[in-house]
Amino acid sequence: MKQDLKLLEIQDLSIVYRVGNRAGRVVEKATIDLGPGEVLGLAGESGCGKSTLAWSILRLLPGNARIVGGTIRLEGRNLLELPEKEMNREIRGKRVTMIIQNTKESLNPVFTVGTQMSDLLRFHGKEDIPWTASVSPFRRARINKERHLECVRMLSEMEIAAPDKRFYEYPHQFSGGMKQRVMMAMNFMVSPALLIADEPTTGLDVSVEAYVLGLFKNKVRQYRTSVLYITHNLRILSEIADRVAIMYAGMIVEQAPVEELFRAPLHPYTRALIRCLPEGGSLGERLQEIPGQVPSIFERTEECKFLPRCPSRTPICSEVPPPDRKTSSSHSVLCHNPLEGS
Amino acid sequence: MALIELKNLKVYYELRQGVLAKVLGGNREAVKAVDDVSFEVHEGEIFGIVGETGCGKTTLCKSLLLLIKPKGGQILFGDRNLLALNAKEVREFRREVQMIPQDPVGSLNPRMRIKAAVAEPLRAFSQVDPAGIEGQVDELLKIVDLSPEFKEKYPFQVSGGEARRVTVARSLALRPKLMICDEPTSGLDVSISAKIINVMRAIRDEFNLTYIWVSHNLHEINYISNRVLVMYLGKIVEIGKTSAVFKRPGHPYTQGLLMALPKLAGPSDSAEKKIYLKGEVPSPMNPPRGCRFHPRCEQKKSICMEVEPELAEVEASHQVACWRQRC
Secondary structure (H helix, E strand, O other), X not given: OOOOOOOEEEEXXXXXXXXXXXXXXXXXXXXXXXXXXXXXXXXXXXXXXXXXXXXXXXXXXXXXXXXXXXXXXXXXXXXXXXXXXXXXXHHEOOOEEEEOOOHHHHOOOOOOHHHHHHHHHXXXXXXXXXXXXXXXXXXXXXXXXHHHHHHHHHHHHOOOOOHHHHOOOOHHHOOHHHHHHHHHHHHHHOOOOEEEEEOOOOOOOHHHHHHHHHHHHHHHHHHOOEEEEEEOOHHHHHHHOOEEEEEEOOEEEEEEEHHHHHHOOOOHHHHHHHHHOOOOOOOOOOOOOOOOOOOOOOOOOOOOOOHHHOOOOOHHHHOOOOOEEEOOOOOEEEOOOOOOOO | OEEEEEEEEEEEEEOXXXXXXXXXXXXXXXXXXXXXEEEEEEOOOEEEEEOOOOOOHHHHXXXXXXXXXXXXEEEEEOOEXXXXXXXXXXXXXXXXXXXXXXXXHHHOOOOOOHHHHHHHHHHHOOOOOHHHHHHHHHHHHHHOOOOHHHHHOOHHHOOHHHHHHHHHHHHHOOOOOEEEEEOOOOOOOHHHHHHHHHHHHHHHHHHOOEXXXXXXXXXXXXXXXXXXXXXXXXXEEEEEEHHHHHHOOOOHHHHHHHHHOOOOOOOOOOHHHOOOOOOXXXXXXXXXXXXXXXXXXXXXXXXXXXXXXXXXXXXXXXXXXXXXXXX
């Protein structure tokens, strides 16, 4: 077995959305990989295709989306060729789980949190006894009890106060940060190989966000889960990610270990993003904004997508699509004129 | 010079009550959204207000605009006491203070074109003759860096950042003295919020405005504001020069908030040792006795649970409401 076996390998993935009779290119030739226990941050502005990329791993794209090229390999298996049945049985919610953006919608309001958690164990746990099987009621009760205990243990692991009581409460009785922690508990409970987190902390207050993130980070370490963490908040990534991939207009423009990326970004877009962030006590200088707009998905051409907004463009940029350069074993950038360690 | 001054402002939301409780009398239960808040905003400054959800930031803003009737206290705007104005004077006053609402798309009428939305305040106060309105609108849109073609669009045809700039243009129409910006960059991408911040700063310099800038993005507040107010459960816990508050936070709550901020430099400074603000904000209906922050405070003393601390100066123009600072 190779030493650096990858858990997830996405290669040259392209996704197209059909709108009317036009085709919009949403993800183009995206290549990312993720090792076991690694946290990869995927950052970019809204509409850059980061969520589409995430949902494509679970093959849960909307009906008008088509994957037109590339492969997604999870533990060596190409997910794009797996029959739907197997996706359901083995991948979705089992090997790959997801924390979605909107916690309010991800918990069912008419069932208690406990019911929803133990249902998860019923469907994904080891001892799955069909309802029709003739099993002694004592055994059933024992299994139910075990599930209950497991859920309560998980809740308390997520630092939810009075978990035995909370088990019987409904989602509306939980605050936003607590709901997010319940979601985390449900995700870690099935011990997935890959956890996709799609902006799990949007809409939370800074203090709650920091707390939830800290907890998340500890649990990821404890369970050695690989995480694909999607966000537009670069600051969060610097706290949580091992490596970061920056996406712009459907393409991964830069990939690097987190510290290197923030210290010495190579792609002009990455640098522009970092410079947009207001930092304290510098009211004297204007924030650097990025001129222009993200190209519409219908107007994307082969050349560099960032070209019209790029401050360091040269004639070659409009003629040849940007090459994928590797500047070191772990840092790659999609640009003709990468910046030199700024 | 103080442009607007609040003295012991109290805004309570009274709860609905059953018949029996009414007959029996007694105090009505109330959510004390803003409780005994006093501060002043100087002319030409950017005054930041921060705090968690539900601490009373938005209520405070709305009561400054007299959209919510305060229960007690005084608001002085120049030499006028706002709470004693009659309807006509209130209308006059509204011209001088404008608010940029939190949800820009929601605050624009979906059936009005952008030009109608921007012209509406002009029409309402008949500032200019109808013929001149068109020109005014063009000018306003230019100020916020939108091209004139936007005039004909409807709100659903513009992006979030553009809608935000439209609301800025509209609030600028009457040339107010004070603008209340309620989370002007929430829900926007970083590059777009940078744009908004730059536009707002340029406008301030050009028209000599005063901003009250509400946000829960502390980086933004640190960047833009001159002075900052930290609110917790309807009370001021700390107020002072932004640089002082961010460098030497005096209240444990402010310290916790600042500690919670993710930094771009990476988790170098021992992320494990971070102190998080534990627990939840208590209900504002019956806030804890004594210091309102004491159930979550790690440095509390016995006095904190009994007596409510008052704002006290820790250094020049930097006040903190915490017992620890006193003794």
